[in-house]
Amino acid sequence: MVVLILLLLGLCFGSFVNALVWRLKKKRDFVRERSECTHCHHVLAWYDLVPVVSWALLKGRCRYCHKKIDDSPLTELAVAAVFAVSYLFWPLGFTAVGWVLFGLWLVALVLLAALFLYDLKWSLLPNVLMFPLIGIGVVWVVLYYSFLAPVAPLVVVTNILLGLASVAGLYGLLYAVSKGEWVGFGDVKLGIFMGLVLGWQHGLLAVMLANVIAFLIIIPGLMTGKMTKKTRIPFGPFLILATVLALLFGEQIVAAYVSVVFGPIV
Template sequence: MEKILIIFYVYAFLIGICIASFINVVIWRVPQGLSVAKGRSYCPNCHHTLAWYDLFPIFSYLLLKGKCRYCGVKIPMRDTIIEFLGGGVAIFCFHRYQFTWDTLIIFSVIMIFLAITMIDFDTMTIPNGLIIALVVPAVLMTILHPEITLLERGIGFFIVSLPMYLLTLMIPDCFGGGDIKLLAVSGFMIGWKGILLGAFIGVLTCGCYASWLLITKKTQKGAHIAFGPYLCFGIVVSLMYSEFIIHTYLSMFGLK
């Protein structure tokens, strides 16, 4: 049985790095308005069309020693790190959820969040297409997890996103529209308790990072930073561990 599981872990890793390789295409093309379904991959420097043997996730990077086969320019290591991350996430999801639909759905959610995170870091925007893509696993979660009622999901849709929207009307540009949409769809996916926890973790993480930037004088007061990546982190933590975190927190005060 253990040997069979090892095979499944390897298979999960290989699937994960392939999906993450596609996520790299999304991260590169979507901000430029390019199709992710059409057109061959090419080197951004020399624009030479890449052959199929240049596109194996991770392995091609290692075999080419991190350089383009055609012009010799270094290939960004970030793409390979993202591929490794995709493989690691796939293994983690399979280990946690085993042979259930949750493995596929939560892996898909994390991959969409990964694309949102990197694009937001690069461009300070969250594409609407990725928010729409998030609707699919959100709807599937309502079927797989009826323990979170539609009422709780409906409240989750508005409980954080609506106050943020109203605050943006009063103080223009204090939050991005993509952040608000992200919280709305995610709130429907994990319910009001989960989105409150996820938003709190996101705000706390972002606040710590912003404080570090100010202390080290790597940014100035009033400067904008991408908020979406920290929201994605908080939502993923809440998606997988909200029950444990909430139960542990309430137990500290003798509440259950």
């Protein structure tokens, strides 16, 4: 039942993400204005906006100008899937605080999905999305250490600093050394959220995962000639995928890694 609700919520929020990204690009007020076709600017009716269903009925084309709809139903399906998977594999339990963190995570996922799409389309991680995300990270850390992992204040501070150093520090260093050539400052800010929410162990895991995912996507791209060495690939989407994986499956990934690498010895 919860999974079903989350799937439906995810579809709606996925749809919202599609609209949000376009309106941010065009610097519009994304709360008041009605959705419109990106080609002919015809205002869309509610029946054009039903997640996935409208897209399928219209065969991916605008009802009015018949050009291809830019917004992919993949966003809606992906957000719905990640919502459901997050519930099924939620690592922090469903105590009262667990639920609050889960709620925060869903909001974070919506922001992350929007950042993913924006970075993919225009190679930029906008601050309007990034700052609320970092805000969630701060609230998250406070709740986490107050209720789920009550340790000495000094340990908390050390953990938070290590978490920030593990991703944001690393990327900040790369940013400084390469003068913004290798990584963008958006990646550094994303690293702040990652460090806060993941902690340093899973933060480092996420950095590693992001590189593995990037490698798996870029190598075939280079081999088939779809990319060249000069293709600029935004790194944000890889970091975002890795963050989701590290939060939900961090323990399992580390355990699997240890058993593969150290299996013969242990």
